[in-house]
Amino acid sequence: MATIPHEPLTHDALSIGSGWQAQKSASTRTQIIEAAITCLVELGYGRTTTTVIAKKAGLSRGAMLHHFPSKMDIIRAAVEYLHAKRLRAFRKAMAKEPTDGDHVRLGIEGYWSHVKHPWFVAFFEIAVAARTDKELAAILFPAQEAFEREWYETSLELFPEWKRKGENFMLGFDLTRYVIEGMGISFLTHKETERDKRVLRYLESRLKELADEDR
Amino acid sequence: MATIPHEPLTHDALSIGSGWQAQKSASTRTQIIEAAITCLVELGYGRTTTTVIAKKAGLSRGAMLHHFPSKMDIIRAAVEYLHAKRLRAFRKAMAKEPTDGDHVRLGIEGYWSHVKHPWFVAFFEIAVAARTDKELAAILFPAQEAFEREWYETSLELFPEWKRKGENFMLGFDLTRYVIEGMGISFLTHKETERDKRVLRYLESRLKELADEDR
DNA sequence: ATCCGGTTTCAATCATCCTTGACTTTTTCA
């Protein structure tokens, strides 16, 4: 049995202690967070109760409430977790060089995959609930805003040639966001169809058009 | 004392009782339904409870439960009500001759207004909840499907010249739906910006382009 | 017009279940 020097534990959301217990504690925390996210996806925000989360995480409710004193604390942690995960996944997808050199297509496919991912669903559930819950909104808004900003900047890095024409770039940015998120919402309850693919292809050619315009 | 109904509320196609009581009953029903819709908009689906609906409708809970034995019955009625109202409003907006003869612009403006209306918000709340509630989904889907079909057909009537090119028409239809609904979702939590108007104008010109293409 | 039988509408209360979070006890392990 290896003896590991134990460090002072802080229950700060981001701190990672190096002691054995601290590690276990952190692992339990992510376990809870991931269970909560699963619940959001499978049950929706309304039915995501502390009891169900605890059961899904394989913990007793009391144990869970030790890590997160209240339900809102779990949600808060989930928002941070989702934000980090989504951003990392998005960047990774955007960063890799496309095989066919087609950055626009890669960007669209990347964002479309992103929107179909359970993480987006969970985020979306929270966002809808936040519309009528001020406390939730206060938690969600910063993350939402940061994500959009990061996405915008990542896109700018990806398409440096667009920098010169802010107008067109922003238009393409907004258009893409609305189309794909609109499709994403539809995808929550419907299957992806051939028609959807047509819309994506159309979007792609419009973006390229915008990029080439009055060069 | 012969009393005269002092609530001459026009009741919709539902339950066309001719008697006085039947009329009052119908009026109470719509009162409850509208209260439920208000709650959906103001509180979201999760917090819309029978107690709150009753209070908002100015009725006792018992009285309300006489008209609608369970919560789901209220929601069911609300879905039908919303479906009828949305469809009627939409048709009315689409039917009128645009002052500048620009049907495309009228269509876009009409749909955009439609999406910003509280009725859409209420419908949306139910739709999101339905994602994880089979019973609700069974209620909502028929209405949702019917609405889309009706909208499609109304659009076809409005743009008869597009009939020849089903492909382009459908693409324009889908594109419009996704862009505007995507904007609508965003509008739930954000204000409408100048950038949004730009997207709408861009959409408009793309639609006209699609209509003119290879004529 | 007035009264009556039956029905519709409304109010109030109750039992039940669910959710939450505080509290207490047990277990684990450095």
Next chain:
DNA sequence: TGAAAAAGTCAAGGATGATTGAAACCGGAT
């Protein structure tokens, strides 16, 4: 051993739907 983690217990509050009883109302008969 003692601190941290986990498990278990409990009460308060909320939501739902059922029950009961009162009031208003209609149609018809006197």
